[in-house]
Amino acid sequence: MKTNELPKYFKNIDDELWFEEVEVEKKDLKISYKVNKCFSYAKSPYQEVALIDTNAFGPCLVLDGVMQTTSADGFIYNEMITHIPVLTHKNPKNVLVIGGGDCGAVRELAKYEELETIDMVELDELVTEECIKFLPEISGGPSFDKRINFKFGDGVEYVKETDIKYDIVMVDSPDPEGPAKDLFGEEFYKNVKRTLKTDGVMVCQSESPMIHRNIIENTRKILKNNFKIVKTYIAFVPTYPGGIWSFTMASDVYDPSDMDVNRLPLETRYLTKKIVKSCFDLPNFISDLK
Amino acid sequence: MKTNELPKYFKNIDDELWFEEVEVEKKDLKISYKVNKCFSYAKSPYQEVALIDTNAFGPCLVLDGVMQTTSADGFIYNEMITHIPVLTHKNPKNVLVIGGGDCGAVRELAKYEELETIDMVELDELVTEECIKFLPEISGGPSFDKRINFKFGDGVEYVKETDIKYDIVMVDSPDPEGPAKDLFGEEFYKNVKRTLKTDGVMVCQSESPMIHRNIIENTRKILKNNFKIVKTYIAFVPTYPGGIWSFTMASDVYDPSDMDVNRLPLETRYLTKKIVKSCFDLPNFISDLK
The missing domain is CATH 3.40.50.150 (Vaccinia Virus protein VP39)
Known part of the structure; x- marks a missing residue:
């Protein structure tokens, strides 16, 4: 299912869009990326799949709010x-x-x-x-x-x-x-x-x-x-x-x-x-x- | 000069204290640490010096809002x-x-x-x-x-x-x-x-x-x-x-x-x-x- 909403882990901070990733296990560490663009965001039968363009690391794959891979690394x-x-x-x-x-x-x-x-x-x-x-x-x-x-x-x-x-x-x-x-x-x-x-x-x-x-x-x-x-x-x-x-x-x-x-x-x-x-x-x- | 205020880069989020570090050069990447305690915070003639206890990496030294060293690594x-x-x-x-x-x-x-x-x-x-x-x-x-x-x-x-x-x-x-x-x-x-x-x-x-x-x-x-x-x-x-x-x-x-x-x-x-x-x-x- 394609959706027009933005992922809930996106935050609008001072008119900039940021993707905030919370470390899964202890939830005491976050990495946040400034987002240039959300290419696509959809819910599959298994998870939320987002493809986003970050300023620091270029296009990236995010699954259920967790960074999976970036073009840069x-x-x-x-x-x-x-x-x-x-x-x-x-x-x-x-x-x-x-x-x-x-x-x-x-x-x-x-x-x-x-x-x-x-x-x-x-x-x-x-x-x-x-x-x-x-x-x-x-x-x-x-x-x-x-x-x-x-x-x-x-x-x-x-x-x-x-x-x-x-x-x-x-x-x-x-x-x-x-x-x-x-x-x-x-x-x-x-x-x-x-x-x-x-x-x-x-x-x-x-x-x-x-x-x-x-x-x-x-x-x-x-x-x-x-x-x-x-x-x-x-x-x-x-x-x-x-x-x-x-x-x-x-x-x-x-x-x-x-x-x-x-x-x-x-x-x-x-x-x-x-x-x-x-x-x-x-x-x-x-x-x-x- | 010792001060009782908290550093401005501390944020209160859902009743938790977080230290948010912005990557200095392009300002497009942040790392945030859940803070258990601020041991000390003072302004020297050169910079703001904070010693904080983070949940993820233990006690840490922060200068002008930039993480310098942590007990963990x-x-x-x-x-x-x-x-x-x-x-x-x-x-x-x-x-x-x-x-x-x-x-x-x-x-x-x-x-x-x-x-x-x-x-x-x-x-x-x-x-x-x-x-x-x-x-x-x-x-x-x-x-x-x-x-x-x-x-x-x-x-x-x-x-x-x-x-x-x-x-x-x-x-x-x-x-x-x-x-x-x-x-x-x-x-x-x-x-x-x-x-x-x-x-x-x-x-x-x-x-x-x-x-x-x-x-x-x-x-x-x-x-x-x-x-x-x-x-x-x-x-x-x-x-x-x-x-x-x-x-x-x-x-x-x-x-x-x-x-x-x-x-x-x-x-x-x-x-x-x-x-x-x-x-x-x-x-x-x-x-x-x-």
């Missing part, structure tokens, strides 16, 4: 969640992306010629439609590599039911609130493992080591119960509260310390051959995490 | 600005800190037994007094290592006039607004060089590579005009807008790639022997900077 998140598992796997052919409706992750994956199939299971088709229209810096716009298959539906159900076995599964989820809550539970990760080949690699975004330490520890605990090798890595994600973001990857076979950095595609804006290794060198206060 | 900034130049210099004996009124940098320096003299020239004695009282997590509280000498006064004048020659000069400045503006100009850096021994090392905080790219480029240009070796490194500083922070070091003799990482003191919370090296591995979009 979305490339960092997408490069980090994509290249680390692909380089860690020695010979990947097919990849499943769960979530990732902004299409930034599948666009990064398409940089690898060796991949034959890239499946994306996004719950909310409206997110993808709007990002294709209003966020081409992330989505790449309306034309997609032929290896990419959109399968709109529930990722939790998909990994329970599919017969396909993947080399890599990437869990590109929003915060564990609302429709994404199940993407942080043990049953889901057991099914992710079921969907992987025996030498498969999985990765998930595991939230901020500054603010959501309990989420990282819980995710790591679940993954350690199910995989032999579990490694957390970090990157700067300026527009997420706390600034540092963590990702956790898991496999029974492949260790990221053995990755061949020379397979990194040339066209990256954040990652270098050095950083694909050094992102695993955690500061002491993060390596303390269980 | 101040250690990252202080470790980064201190250990990199000290490890880069082969045999440092005396260090000058310009600014650094929260005492976090001198406290880090005191971890090195080989240092004989640590001079700190802070403009605003009130900042130091209040941080000693209300920010012991950063300042270390009222007792200081005997090698630390407080010289309250103008750092710009100090480097113009002093006869002392230092092994290391650290410029631990606030944003280039108000009293700190001169700390970003070429005349100041020429005098910093005058104050260094011929094999001296200097470092400065050079702002955010996301938001203040012009400041980093300008700082690097000035330093390259005056030093043979100029290297920028980065760290996560969650409570600064943009999340990534940069530091730039310069020397005519010492290159950080030759540093002896084994001299790193044991008691660090952010830095590891790997990160003192990998902090110079810049993402592509930062190494693009001139």
Whole structure:
């Protein structure tokens, strides 16, 4: 349903429009962005989807009042969640992306010629439609590599039911609130493992080591119960509260310390051959995490 | 002058007290912190000095409405600005800190037994007094290592006039607004060089590579005009807008790639022997900077 109203988290302050994001867990921190324009705002069956143009970070995707990705820094998140598992796997052919409706992750994956199939299971088709229209810096716009298959539906159900076995599964989820809550539970990760080949690699975004330490520890605990090798890595994600973001990857076979950095595609804006290794060198206060 | 009023950047929202920080340059981004308590608020001859307790990051120092350091993440900034130049210099004996009124940098320096003299020239004695009282997590509280000498006064004048020659000069400045503006100009850096021994090392905080790219480029240009070796490194500083922070070091003799990482003191919370090296591995979009 398209709507003409403005999102309730927009505020008019001294004749300027501002988008105010409240940190979800403790509600004691807000980031506010001056808004130049609201490209689109609509309610899908799952959430409120807004595409807005901010002065500081350009066009952005906002879901239920939470900043998801911006034109200015979305490339960092997408490069980090994509290249680390692909380089860690020695010979990947097919990849499943769960979530990732902004299409930034599948666009990064398409940089690898060796991949034959890239499946994306996004719950909310409206997110993808709007990002294709209003966020081409992330989505790449309306034309997609032929290896990419959109399968709109529930990722939790998909990994329970599919017969396909993947080399890599990437869990590109929003915060564990609302429709994404199940993407942080043990049953889901057991099914992710079921969907992987025996030498498969999985990765998930595991939230901020500054603010959501309990989420990282819980995710790591679940993954350690199910995989032999579990490694957390970090990157700067300026527009997420706390600034540092963590990702956790898991496999029974492949260790990221053995990755061949020379397979990194040339066209990256954040990652270098050095950083694909050094992102695993955690500061002491993060390596303390269980 | 002590005052009983609350800072004007405090806002009462739904019976909660919030501190709202506006990003200084473009004023299009705000970070807001829920405030538990205002420990102290006073106007010095130079600026408004507030010590506040935030829910998200604990006790914090705020100068003229700009967050300077928090108990939760101040250690990252202080470790980064201190250990990199000290490890880069082969045999440092005396260090000058310009600014650094929260005492976090001198406290880090005191971890090195080989240092004989640590001079700190802070403009605003009130900042130091209040941080000693209300920010012991950063300042270390009222007792200081005997090698630390407080010289309250103008750092710009100090480097113009002093006869002392230092092994290391650290410029631990606030944003280039108000009293700190001169700390970003070429005349100041020429005098910093005058104050260094011929094999001296200097470092400065050079702002955010996301938001203040012009400041980093300008700082690097000035330093390259005056030093043979100029290297920028980065760290996560969650409570600064943009999340990534940069530091730039310069020397005519010492290159950080030759540093002896084994001299790193044991008691660090952010830095590891790997990160003192990998902090110079810049993402592509930062190494693009001139």
